[in-house]
Amino acid sequence: MMTFMPWRRRGESSLHEGPLSEWSRGRDAIVVDVPWADRLSCRLRELGLLPGVRLRVLRTGSRLVIQIGEARLALRRVDAAAIRVAAADPATI
Amino acid sequence: MQLTRPSRETSAVALIGNPNTGKTTLFNALTGLSQRVGNYPGVTVERKTGSVELPDGAQIELLDLPGTYSLSATSPDEMIAVDVLLDEEQETRLDAVIAIVDAGNLRRNLYLVSQLLEADLPVVIALNMTDVATARGIRIDAIRLSSHLGVPVIPMVAQRRQGIDELRVALADVLCGPPQQPSTATLPDDLQRQVIRLLEWAKTDGGRPLARLEALRALVDDDGVIQDRLVNHHGQQITSKLADLRNAVGVSAPLSAIESEARYAWVQQILDGSVQQTDELRSSRSDKVDRVLTHRLAGLLIFVSISAMLFQGIYSWSAPLMDVIEGFFGALGGAVAAMLPEGALRSMIVDGIIAGVGGVLIFLPQIALLFLLISILEDCGYMARAALLMDRLLGNLGLSGRSFIPLLSSFACAVPGVMAARTISDQRDRFVTILVAPLMSCSARLPVYVLFIAAFIPDRTVLGGWIGLQGLTLLAMYSVGAVIAVPVALLLRLTLLRGTSSPFLLELPAYNWPTPRTVFLRVYGSCRAFIVRAGSVILAATIVMWALAYYPRSEEIHQDFDDQRSAVTVLPAPDRKAAIQQLDRAEAAAHLEASLLGQAGHFVQPVFEPMGWDWRIGMATLASFPAREIIISALGTIYSLGGDHDEDSGDMRRGLKNATHADGTPVFTVPVALSVMIFFALCAQCMSTLAVIQRETASWGWAAFSFTYMTLLAYAGAFGVYRLGLWLGW
Numbered sequence: 001m002m003t004f005m006p007w008r009r010r011g012e013s014s015l016h017e018g019p020l021s022e023w024s025r026g027r028d029a030i031v032v033d034v035p036w037a038d039r040l041s042c043r044l045r046e047l048g049l050l051p052g053v054r055l056r057v058l059r060t061g062s063r064l065v066i067q068i069g070e071a072r073l074a075l076r077r078v079d080a081a082a083i084r085v086a087a088a089d090p091a092t093i
Numbered sequence: 094m095q096l097t098r099p100s101r102e103t104s105a106v107a108l109i110g111n112p113n114t115g116k117t118t119l120f121n122a123l124t125g126l127s128q129r130v131g132n133y134p135g136v137t138v139e140r141k142t143g144s145v146e147l148p149d150g151a152q153i154e155l156l157d158l159p160g161t162y163s164l165s166a167t168s169p170d171e172m173i174a175v176d177v178l179l180d181e182e183q184e185t186r187l188d189a190v191i192a193i194v195d196a197g198n199l200r201r202n203l204y205l206v207s208q209l210l211e212a213d214l215p216v217v218i219a220l221n222m223t224d225v226a227t228a229r230g231i232r233i234d235a236i237r238l239s240s241h242l243g244v245p246v247i248p249m250v251a252q253r254r255q256g257i258d259e260l261r262v263a264l265a266d267v268l269c270g271p272p273q274q275p276s277t278a279t280l281p282d283d284l285q286r287q288v289i290r291l292l293e294w295a296k297t298d299g300g301r302p303l304a305r306l307e308a309l310r311a312l313v314d315d316d317g318v319i320q321d322r323l324v325n326h327h328g329q330q331i332t333s334k335l336a337d338l339r340n341a342v343g344v345s346a347p348l349s350a351i352e353s354e355a356r357y358a359w360v361q362q363i364l365d366g367s368v369q370q371t372d373e374l375r376s377s378r379s380d381k382v383d384r385v386l387t388h389r390l391a392g393l394l395i396f397v398s399i400s401a402m403l404f405q406g407i408y409s410w411s412a413p414l415m416d417v418i419e420g421f422f423g424a425l426g427g428a429v430a431a432m433l434p435e436g437a438l439r440s441m442i443v444d445g446i447i448a449g450v451g452g453v454l455i456f457l458p459q460i461a462l463l464f465l466l467i468s469i470l471e472d473c474g475y476m477a478r479a480a481l482l483m484d485r486l487l488g489n490l491g492l493s494g495r496s497f498i499p500l501l502s503s504f505a506c507a508v509p510g511v512m513a514a515r516t517i518s519d520q521r522d523r524f525v526t527i528l529v530a531p532l533m534s535c536s537a538r539l540p541v542y543v544l545f546i547a548a549f550i551p552d553r554t555v556l557g558g559w560i561g562l563q564g565l566t567l568l569a570m571y572s573v574g575a576v577i578a579v580p581v582a583l584l585l586r587l588t589l590l591r592g593t594s595s596p597f598l599l600e601l602p603a604y605n606w607p608t609p610r611t612v613f614l615r616v617y618g619s620c621r622a623f624i625v626r627a628g629s630v631i632l633a634a635t636i637v638m639w640a641l642a643y644y645p646r647s648e649e650i651h652q653d654f655d656d657q658r659s660a661v662t663v664l665p666a667p668d669r670k671a672a673i674q675q676l677d678r679a680e681a682a683a684h685l686e687a688s689l690l691g692q693a694g695h696f697v698q699p700v701f702e703p704m705g706w707d708w709r710i711g712m713a714t715l716a717s718f719p720a721r722e723i724i725i726s727a728l729g730t731i732y733s734l735g736g737d738h739d740e741d742s743g744d745m746r747r748g749l750k751n752a753t754h755a756d757g758t759p760v761f762t763v764p765v766a767l768s769v770m771i772f773f774a775l776c777a778q779c780m781s782t783l784a785v786i787q788r789e790t791a792s793w794g795w796a797a798f799s800f801t802y803m804t805l806l807a808y809a810g811a812f813g814v815y816r817l818g819l820w821l822g823w
Contacts, residue, residue, distance in 0.1 A: 015427055028374060036347045039518065040596040045353040046163045047600075048201045056374045061389055062485055063494075065601060067374050070198040070229070072383075072601040075482045076488070079596050 017086040021064070021077045023057045028088035030054055035082045040075075044083070047073065054088055103144075104153045104268050105186060107177055109209065110193035111202050112160030113474075113602035115221045119193055119251040120157045121610050123260075125271050147265040148258070153188075159515075162201075163305065164208040165349065169523075170515035172318050178212050179304050180300040189267050191260070196226035196233055196248070199368060201362045204353075210244070210275040212306050216265040219260055220244040221366065224253075225603075227377065237367035243275040252608055278359035280309075281351060287312060287338040301326055312338060313348040345469055379474075379603045386478050396482055399475075401560075401568065403466050409564065414458035422451035437643065444733040445639030446632065449726030453627045454721075455542040460623050461616055463536050467505055472607035476501070477599055484597050490579060491586035493517075493597040496526040500578075503533035504571070505619070507782040510535075511789055519595035525585050527789055528799055532574040532581065533780050534774055537625075537721040541773045542570045544725060548746040549766035573774050576804060628721050630780075635726045638716050641690040642731055651689060654680040685709075685731065704772065704808070705765045705815040707754060714772065719780045721773055741797040764818025772811035775804035 004019045023029055031053045048068050049055070058072060059065035065074050108123075110116045124143025141157040166172040170571045180186055192209055194202035195565045209216055220235060239246040245263040249256025267273065288308050295303040303311070303323075312335060344351055368389040388390050426447040433439040470476055476498055484494030495517045503510030512528045517523040534542075550566045560568075586592070654676055661672040685691050694708030701711035713727035725745075732748040752760040777783065777800045787796040 036350050038596075040598060042165070042347075042349045042353075043162070043167065043598060045167065045350060046204060048204070048357065050354065050357055054372060054374060058380055058383065059387055063481055063597075065383070065387065065481070067380075069200055069374075070195075070377075070603075071201060072379075072603075074477075074484070074494070074597070074599045074601055076484070076597050079598075 005025065017084065019081045020055075020057070020066070020083040020085050021080040023060075023085055025057050025060050028054055028056050029085035030088050031083065032086050033084040040079055041082070044073075044075075047071070049073075049083070104151070104188035105144075105156060105188045106153050106191060106264065106268075107156045107158050107174075107187050107204070108191045108193060109158045109174055110160060110219075111162055111195065111198075111205060112158070113600060114193050114195040114202065115251045116157070116160060116193050117611055118608050119219060119221065119249075121608075121614055122251050122254055122257050124155055130773075145261065145264075145711070146266075147261050149265050151265065151268075152374075153264070153268070155191075156187075158575075161205065163205055165352075166318050167518040168516050169318075175306070175310070175319070178209075178214070181309055187214055190263065191217050191265065193219040193251075196220050196223045197229055197231060199231075199233070199364065200357075200360055204356055204364060206242070207278045207356045207359055210242070210277050215270075215273055216244045216275065217260065217263045217267055218242065218244060219251070220246050220248045221251050223248045223256075224250045230371070232369040234367045238363070240365055241276060241363045244273055276359075276363065278356045280355050281344070282311070283342045283344070284348065284351065287342050290341075291335075291338055292702050295327075302725045311335060312342075313352050315339070315347065315349070351459055375710075377603060379601075382604055383478065383601070386475070387481055389549075391480075392478070392482050396479055399470070403463075406462070406466065406736060409561075410459035411462050415455050418455045418457065422447055422455070425451070437646075440643055441636065441639055444643075445635055445730050447503075447731040448733040448745075449635035449639070450627050450632050452725045452729040453540060453722045454624070454632055456543065457620060457623060459538050459543065461540050461620050463505055463539070464616045464619040465612065468612045469607045472611055474602045474604045477601045480599055481601065484599075488597070490525075490582040491562070491592070492522055492525060492582060493595055495595075495597060496522065498542055499526050499530055500533055500575075503535060505529040506535050506537070507531040507533065507779065508785050511782065511785045514789065517595070519592075521590040522595050522643075523791060525582050525590050526793070527786055528585060528795065529578040529582050531777055531779070531786075531799060531803065532578040532775065534571045534574045535721075535779075537779065538570070538773050540722055540725050542567055542770055544745065544749070545761075545766040545770050548749050549761060549763050570770055570774050573771065573810075577775065577810075581802070581806075604642065626720065627722070631723055631726055634716060634719055635725045635730060638690070638713075638723075638727045639730050641693075642685060642688050644689060645687070647684065647687050650680065650683050654683070663805070670685065690731075703815075704768045704811040705762075705819075706769070707760050709752075709760070710765075710769060714769075714778070717778050719778075721776075721778050724769075724773065762818075764815045765822040767818055768811040768815035771814045772807045774807075775803060775810050776807035 017032060017073075020029070031049060031051050033051060034045055034049055048071075052069060056067045057064060058067055059074075062077050063074055064077055064080050065072055066080075097469050104642040108116060108120055112415035120141065123145045143155050143157075144152050145155050146152055156177065158177060158312065159170045161171045161174045163171075164175050164178070164321065166175050178190075182736075190209060190212070192206050194206065206218065218239075220233065220238075223233065225235060233248070235246045235248045245267065247256055247260045247263050249260060251257070262477070267599070288305065291308045291312060292303055292305065295301060295308070307319055310317065314320065315335075320332070320335060323335075339348060342348060342351075377591055386395060426443050429447065430439060430443050433442065470479075479501070480497040483497040487493055487496050496514070499510045499513040501510075502513050507530050510533065511527050514523050514526045514530065517526060546563050546566050550563050553562050554560065555562050555565060557695055658676055659671055661669055661676070664672060686695075690712050691708070694712040697715070698708045701714075706714075709728070709731050713731060715722045716727045728749065729745055732745070732752055750759070750762050754760055783796045783800055786799050789795070
């Protein structure tokens with residue numbers, strides 16, 4: 001469940017786990033879950049976006065840029081909402 | 094070439110790899126100028142081949158496949174790789190595959206390799222960009238990697254031509270050597286069993302044996318392209334057969350998820366012990382650049398400035414070269430005219446070919462500059478960023494950033510633009526992109542704009558001297574198609590091609606300096622195509638146009654003017670010369686009016702009247718149906734034959750300015766010039782584009798639709814601009 005938090009600017013959430021679309025820039029995350037059904041997630045899996053993989057958000061806004069390995073991928077915020085990630089380094093929480 | 098060597102049949106080798114792995118650079122390094130661009134049979138897809146000489150003297154045919162991440166094809170573009178591997182194209186029976194992988198991103202690149210190793214073809218791995226990987230602290234033991242994979246791995250830096258010879262040697266070895274024993278990913282046994290069941294079914298009940306690769310893709314990619322194709326071959330029964338087999342695998346997750354996990358597990362095994370790299374994500378210099386270039390405000394501003402610079406640059410930088418070519422054709426026309434006796438032959442060469450085709454070739458510098466700038470932007474990696482910025486805008490139109498590159502390429506030429514739409518996986522997205530792509534102002538329109546702007550738009554600066562009025566008009570002409578494309582795309586999305594916009598996913602490659610060789614080959618290729626076009630379609634149309642405008646040659650008119658000429662011989666010398674010149678012009682004009690073209694022109698005149706055109710512009714426009722540039726050559730021929738051409742300088746601009754109606758008023762005013770430019774900005778006068786639309790959509794209906802809607806738009810636009818211009822008193 002997403003809660004509406006007007007006092008908190010988009011991308012600055014400090015969730016331990018949440019949708020990729022809400023992840024803040026520069027903070028490393030570990031992929032928890034990528035949906036199965038649609039073609040986009042199929043392709044994302046083929047590109048290596050699998051549970052357990054580390055990623056970083058490089059651009060926030062309506063179009064995200066994420067880094068997996070050495071690759072930078074651009075995708076829409078709405079599509080990123082279905083991908084769940086968790087903080088990579090528990091110490092930073 | 095060693096002629097003594099017994100010739101053997103040339104082997105065919107395909108080059109395959111992820112996008113942005115330096116595939117084009119490697120292809121160019123291996124083949125050089127021997128490359129040829131053709132089409133795949135059936136689908137029109139640019140098919141780039143070239144020959145490579147191996148160390149043992151054998152020649153092989155290298156085939157460049159479009160970049161792909163996986164053999165699970167989602168777009169027509171990715172399907173090509175699968176088809177070539179499956180030998181669907183009967184012409185290309187492959188003997189081996191070169192898989193190019195990015196050493197800096199091995200994990201993802203090996204995913205495709207794991208699929209390739211199952212295709213029963215010898216594979217050589219070109220481990221490219223090892224310099225970048227080393228700089229990033231990635232240590233790759235190529236020998237270990239090779240023994241893990243069971244196929245040769247050749248480290249290389251294609252951009253600096255390192256490792257190219259080693260790759261040639263390895264290729265020669267696998268072509269003659271014993272069969273390879275590659276390592277393959279362990280897909281779950283249950284899945285393998287169902288693949289075998291499908292293969293057996295296809296052989297017995299299906300009527301057509303399948304390749305293993307095909308069977309696997311049909312099973313895993315639910316509703317994928319291969320499944321569609323099997324339905325075409327075997328009928329609907331295969332859909333339920335596939336569903337049964339998928340159920341029989343007995344897993345809850347979709348097979349595609351099972352496949353990707355199995356393959357990445359295999360990749361991990363391969364990398365263990367052969368590659369040392371940290372799991373830490375490291376920032377690169379490109380990330381810093383992207384903070385600015387993909388910034389939602391600064392990035393957009395930069396994008397707009399780059400576009401403005403592009404158009405202003407094309408206009409102003411090519412001027413000196415154009416003057417040189419123009420001078421050359423002027424001198425050539427004069428020289429030929431002096432050498433040949435007066436008559437039909439001289440007229441055909443001077444008025445037809447030199448005035449016509451020469452008039453088109455003048456624009457070669459601009460074509461070269463346009464392609465130069467676009468290929469530099471593409472090669473350095475900026476285009477992907479522009480696509481990212483444009484996705485928001487295109488998303489509102491029901492398209493995605495994926496459509497950006499096809500649309501932008503269409504500013505050079507709609508033919509590659511329409512073909513580039515193959516990278517779009519959603520069919521309706523793709524069709525909308527194809528239908529609006531020809532609205533983007535292609536390089537064939539450039540000559541039309543440049544000619545009319547130079548002749549009729551005053552050369553002064555506006556906006557406080559920041560930009561020239563001529564450059565601004567050019568920018569406006571370039572924008573008009575793109576602006577009109579917005580409502581057209583929206584309307585198509587709401588009516589004929591209803592649907593929601595497809596998801597957007599794009600890799601942003603690291604920035605790098607453009608490879609001069611890649612840029613050069615691209616510019617060279619397009620200039621060649623332009624010259625060939627000028628020498629074929631445009632030449633033919635020009636000669637037909639000339640003949641229609643020249644014949645029938647009425648003796649009566651000639652006699653009549655001869656009588657008048659003898660009448661003026663009584664005048665004193667200076668007046669006589671002027672009077673004879675005037676009579677010569679009048680005779681030429683009378684001949685033109687009486688010609689077949691003139692008669693037809695008067696007949697269709699009412700159609701063009703509302704746009705302010707005289708019959709000559711109308712006929713030249715009709716003649717330019719095969720290609721827009723023909724209007725230049727047609728006008729050149731018409732005004733040259735009609736005596737308006739300024740023969741001293743061979744300058745067509747002056748010819749247009751001097752053209753008058755029968756009553757002495759000028760044919761071209763600013764509203765007329767703008768009306769012609771708008772018409773050409775919006776019309777679909779290009780046979781090649783219509784043909785490529787037909788082939789890409791597999792329907793004449795869409796080609797006819799494109800032609801109709803664009804012609805109506807062009808007519809309405811030209812009419813509107815003409816009336817507006819008159820009303821404003823331009």
